[in-house]
Amino acid sequence: MSRATPLRTDVAIIGGGIVGASAALALRRLGHGVVLLERDLCGSRSSGVNYGGVRRQGRLPVQLPLAQRAHQIWARLPELLGIDGEYRRTGHFKIARSAVDMAALEAYAELSRDFDLGLQLLSAAQVRERCDWLGGVAVGGSLCPDDGQANPRLVSPAFARAAARAGAQVLEHHPVHEVAHDGERFHLRAGPGLELQAPVLLNCAGAWAGALATRFGEPVPLTSGHPAMAVTEPLPAFLPWSLGVEGGGIYCRQVASGQLVLGGGHGQPLDDQRTRVTAPVLERLLQQAVALLPPVRHAQLIRTWSGTEGYLPDRQPVLGPSVTTPGLFHGFGFAGAGFQIGPAVGEVLAELVHHGHSRTPIDAFAITRFRSPVPAPQPTTSGVPR
The missing domain is CATH 3.30.9.10 (D-Amino Acid Oxidase, subunit A, domain 2)
Structure with missing residues (x-):
């Protein structure tokens, strides 16, 4: 259904996996308006088809602060989501x-x-x-x-439902067809006629996030694993x-x-x-x-x-702000190990939007570690929804 005027929100999120959905929930708890766009069903891709391991063991030290933060979030799953997601600290x-x-x-x-x-x-x-x-x-x-396991087919969609209960607009079956930035706002066309504007955009599109990063002058060597x-x-x-x-x-x-x-x-x-x-x-x-x-x-x-998962050469994610486009933040490339840290990544993205920084160290995950950014597209009104 087309709209006479674009829908406006504080933060648009592309990708309804555990990262995007947990970011939506955390942003709503901080008072931000959120629209979450998912092309299929929330949690139906890598967040829902993974093994279900909830482990910290084996992660490199640069990921352990995120993993420890996530460990505390997992302990509060019933409080946050209303279900336990079959989460057990089995070891x-x-x-x-x-x-x-x-x-x-x-x-x-x-x-x-x-x-x-x-x-x-x-x-x-x-x-x-x-x-x-x-x-x-x-x-x-x-x-x-104290590491454990959970059912990803329950947990990942539950984050999206919790975000919706908290007031986020969660729009499934809304693939994004077009994204542009006019210097102040992102303009998106998605689904069957949705036009959306937001000053902040989170790129949580999983194995397909590289195309969006490239669109804004930040190409990364993201590949797919199955x-x-x-x-x-x-x-x-x-x-x-x-x-x-x-x-x-x-x-x-x-x-x-x-x-x-x-x-x-x-x-x-x-x-x-x-x-x-x-x-x-x-x-x-x-x-x-x-x-x-x-x-x-x-x-x-x-x-x-x-399923399909996103991998970067160093097996570490991209997490943090864009260096080419104000208001753009990335959270992708978890190399098949994003289920446990996903809720913490969502909170980190919400902190970056709300405070401009996070209490969890993320410098090792900067998008700039791969190559020098190329110039981003210049602000334009051509092809931008009005």
Whole structure:
């Protein structure tokens, strides 16, 4: 439906994943008018199809302040969202399969010591004693007892619903067709005829955020990744922790219903919007799962899926203000690890809008670390909705 006059708001947000939705909620709590634009359903992309790990362990020190801030937000999930999202602090255990892996876990424990993650290093004997469900591949490991897991299909959309209850206008099925800046305001065309104006724009478009950054003279080497995921039939409870493997590979967790959620390898993109898990990838995933967890040897898979995530070369996100365009802020490129820190990223973006700075250090995530910005488009009225 077309409008006689453009809709105006304080902040426009492109992208209804956990970052954009949590930013919308935080901005409303600070009193800002917000319109959130999502081309599909909120939380339906990487925020809703990820593994569901809520972990701090394994993150580089530059991300740990964000992760620690998020850790506190996750503890208040029912208060913020009205649901617990199946969030449980079950612990996250990272497995070492060699002496080299174990040395890396020991080095990480020392590197992260100042952040008080409570890491517990387990020897091979301790692993055998505590993990009779684990195959013989482990020579030790590292346990972060207060890390955990949640259901992304519940949590990510719930942030958008909470933002809407707080007064944000959450517009699903509103892809953005055009964005321009006249020197004072952003002008957007979206969905079936919406015209929107706002002095502030948040770029939270996930794997598709690079095009918007480029539009405003800040190209980044953003690429797409496609995680391969699967879930089994319900099994007797045996796995107390969310599991990862040092050096990469399979990851898994068991939910309250007994189903095992598995991830590892890469899906195959069908087009810009759709991905799938191929049979060879699934076969390798199952082989790793059986070697790691003998109790799943005869389990049946009931569903597989993939998605699209944004990756930058250093596996760190872009988070912070544009250096070419006043009022533009970026929050994207979380390399498949944005679910846990997403709520903190949303609060940081809200602080940047409201205060002009954040209490959480984010200098390491500046968009300028990739290349010198090219000149942004000059303010123009041509093609700008009125």
